[in-house]
Amino acid sequence: MRTLDPRVKTLWRLEGVVGSFTSALPVYLLLGWAVSTGFGYGAAAVAVIAAWFAFVLRALLWPSLQHRYFRYEITEQSLVVEEGVVWRRTICVPRARIQHVDTRQGFWERLLHLSRVIVYTGAGLSSDASLPGLDTDEAIRVRDELAQARRGQDDGV
């Protein structure tokens, strides 16, 4: 099975560190409020700094594990993805069922020349499988390979 481009670890670390300032903000506010009501503002500041440090530590260490446990394989019949560090998932998407395939790039991905391939079937609720952190040229090749029409095959919808 194939692994993701190693640069994805840098991507996830960047996203994690930025997220420790932005998306984690509600956690800091809630934690600061809860601790300050019982132990004062000094304790609240210590708790918030500790929480920020934990988020940054996770952002730096976790991507290596994520990368290690992420594998994918494109066969004649299906796309198979293995992912997850704590909750492990093996996903099999029959190629005949694929409705459309997207490639996406965020800000950091553009800087690192990486792309994400997202696969949709008729299940329709959300993407069925996602391959993050592929080199952009490889992502386009994978997208085109997966999107090849499976003429004459039932899409199950």
Add this chain to the structure above:
Amino acid sequence: MTVSDPSRWRRLHPASFLVNLVPTAWRTVWSLWPLVVGAIWGRQQGSAFDVVVILFFSMAAVGRTLLHFLTLRYRLFDGRLEIQSGLLSRVEQAFDPSRIQNVAIQQNLFHRLSGLVELRVEMAGASGLLATDGLLSALSLEDAEALRAAIGRPGTSVASSGAPHQALDAPGLLEVVAYGASSGRAGMAGAGVAVMVEVSQRVAPGSLPLAPASGPGWVGLVLVALAAGYVLSVLASVFRWYGSRWWIEGEHLHFEGGLLTRRRVDIPQRKLQMVQVSEPIVRRAMGFATLLFDTAAGGGPPEPGGSTTEGVVPMVAREDVDDRVRVAFPGLEPNLGDTLRPAAAGALTSAMVASVLGWALPLVALVAFTGQGWFLLILPVALAVAWLDVRWQGWAVTPGFMVTRRGFLSRDTWVLPRAKLQSVRWVQGPLERALGIGSVVVWFPGGRLPLPLVAEAEGRRLFASLSPPR
């Protein structure tokens, strides 16, 4: 629709605006119910702000209805149904008849008084997210019949009052009342009222004038809330399901019912994705079950009381369930529900741990909030329910179908044709890995369904058998 010129753009019936106005306004008021409750019972009863907000949204509903009537056009062109609507944000939809999942014809009270119908076309996809529905809210009967025939869904006349085909099930009034009384939502509504009163008394004492101060008064209030919940549930059931019946005609399943709003749904057999057998404990004790027929439209399994146009049979005698499911899926092996395999041994441990983790925080918060230690007794009850749930879980995979069952208080059995599976997953959390078990989750058009936890070796075999060969 004029048969001689089907490609001409056509408009809704001129009475469309009036017919849709009241239901649209009602939906708006319903969606603003917290404001309405606040305006009636809040500290500043009928405050100008509340009234202005309610009036603003009501006027917006009127404007939306008028805009819908003025801007909507439809036609049959190049074998497709095309619908245009919108003023500032223009929407153009094209529906390939071969891709249509359901066609529903509905008449609310105003439609019936004016002799009009609403026609709804549903395509595959997550409705609401991808807005794949086509809605023609007021057509004459002749136009609706012509349109339905033109997109390949001829059927019995919408206006016919008799039963042109032998109904497979046609629950009477008593059964419809029993359906409402056995709905789990009734008790939930009562409990919800009780919790709301408790919270309001804690946060803003005296804001609800009916809330009692004494213990016996509380018991009385909860009983009244429960009774009100049951009455509302029964009334909703009568409005929704009175006169309901279903039948098969050729390769199409037809469902109809409703007291004031009559709804007729037509589902081609080949578009069926799943049949769900719902057996809440009270309904089960009465000897009945509810059948829900799901297609790829609607973004998920149909709700018995929801707005989805997919097929629902509210009350079926339990001994007939197997036959009825095989009407939808003729290839299904008989009595498969009686031979389901149980969940793995470790599933009970997993369920117990999940139950403790799920309940611990809310219960601690509840005890801290109310000061009532007896709330902790909920935990052993939750553990007992979890045990019963696992005890009744089951699954079967045959060459053509998958069957899975779970739940004790509200038991559900799902039947899926394997030909409809979109993707399959093998999922293990840390506890499951330690216990050597895991879950196979299948995604089908419009939803996803986990099988009960199975032993790892068996789960991996199952995953491989449901996946195409590599």
